[in-house]
Structure formats: structure tokens, C-alpha cells
Amino acid sequence: MNHQFKGEPVDVPVSIRWLNPIGSAAWDTPIGEMLHSIKQPATNVEVVSFDMTPTPSHLEYRSYEALIYERTIAVARDSAQQGVDALIVGCFYDPALEAAREISAETVVVAPCQASIQIAANLANRFSVIVGREKWIEQMTERVRAYGQIDRLASMRPLGMGVVDFQADPAFTRRRIIEEAQRAVSEDRAEAIILGCTLEFGFFDAVQQAVGVPVIDPVVAAFKMAEALAKFKKQFGWKPSRVWSCEPPPEAELREFGLFQGPVPIANSVSF
DSSP: OOOOOOOOOTTOOEEEEEEEOSSOOTTHHHHHHHHHHHSOTTEEEEEEEEOOSSOOSOOOSHHHHHTTHHHHHHHHHHHHHTTOSEEEEOSTTOTTHHHHHHTOTTOEEEOHHHHHHHHHHTTOSOEEEEESOGGGHHHHHHHHHHTTOGGGEEEEEEOSOOGGGTTTSHHHHHHHHHHHHHHHHHHHOOSEEEEOSGGGTTOHHHHHHHHSSOEEOHHHHHHHHHHHHHHHHHHHOOOOOOSGGGOOOOHHHHHHHTTTOSOOOEEEEEEO
């Protein structure tokens, strides 16, 4: 039987936009450099952050997270208008993910928590998440439950560290992650580990060697998921659905309400 379909080759160029959802460019270049090091040759990467003053430097609290929803949705709509193939909302809470997807037209929208869980579920039956503080556990557990993977969650292990602490002393952070990951494997019977913050980037390889199970870096997971889905879109025509629960708001209403008429709330953009 001859199975043929019309489609562009898998190495067709795609564009990926990573959104750091705070009003600071501090992590735009470091994350962009990491993404550049793992991207496929034909992939174009842009890292952006908000035009947002004053701004929190992290989203550890729900009240901080709520402040960035409107801007995230605006960036999702702009990504569609600019022809971006995939947008990543770069926070492990996956803030405004569903709303961003609703208005993103043909732009695929990916977020780190969901991407990490999906990858872990293909590698192990049970996983643990290494989080910064006890505060995070309730909200992240809600996300795992919403994604239908709560039965696979072995534990959430807090490091006693805030977001801004992770890259301040990399050696200390790496040691603490290894300690909690080893406990997750030996005591909680985790078969894979997920690092539960995007600023835990860069540690997975050392942790993986130390604990002997797959260790998922959420930055890598979200980016490679977005890159693959962007390729799928180009090759197979697998675009975001726009019917029933995926229906976007009518353009006529957006014009009537005067929405998305101002400048896109992006202050910094770096391309790789």
C-alpha cells in the first residue's frame, strides 16, 4: 500500500518565540543562548519579555501571576499576527495557557509544566517534581491534576529556595536538587524527576547522572515540544483546533470592544 501525503519536508524553517512573562530582560539572553544550543538548524528563536513597570521578578504568588495575564494574551495574539509558529509561556505554573491558546490562531502555544509531564509520562510511570518552596505545591498539584496525570505524581519535593535563588549559587542549587531528587527516587519511588521551575535550567544533566533516572528540564522540554509541534504543523497541517471549546472570540467583537488596539507589551526581544 502506498501511503503518500502532500507536505513540506521536516527540516522546513520554523519560528519559536519564548516569553519570559515578567517585565525584566535579565533572563532573556541566558535562556536564548541555551535554546540556541539545542535548536535544530532551521529553527529561528526569539526570546521576549514584557513592557511592564513596575514588575515582579518572579511569579511565585498567584497575585503576581494574575498581573501578567492580559499581557500574555496580547503576546499570543501578536505571535499569531506575526506568523510565529509556536509560542512558549515560560513559567512552570503555565500561566494563562488556555486563554493564550484560545486567541493564538495558527500559533501553537506550549508551556513548561504540561510539556514536562507529557515527556515524563512517556518515560516512566511515576514522577516527582522538584519545586522551590512549599508554597508552590498546591498550585502545581492543581496543574498536574488538570492535565490528567495526578495518579503518576509520586511527590513534590521543595528545596526551600525561591525563584531568584536558583541561579545565584549554581553549585548549591545543584547539590540541593540532587539531594531531593535522590530522596524522591529512594523514598517516594519516583521513576523520573521533573525540575519544577524554568530557572532550574542547566542542572538536569548533572542531576540525571547522580540519580540514575530521567530528569526533565522544563525549559528544554517546553522548547523541544514547541519545536516538534511547529514542525508537525508545517509538515502535516496539524494546527490548533478552532471549533467548540477551542473557538476564538469573534474578530468583530474584538473590534467593537476596542481590544488589542495598542502596542504589543514587549520591551525586550533577542533573536538567535
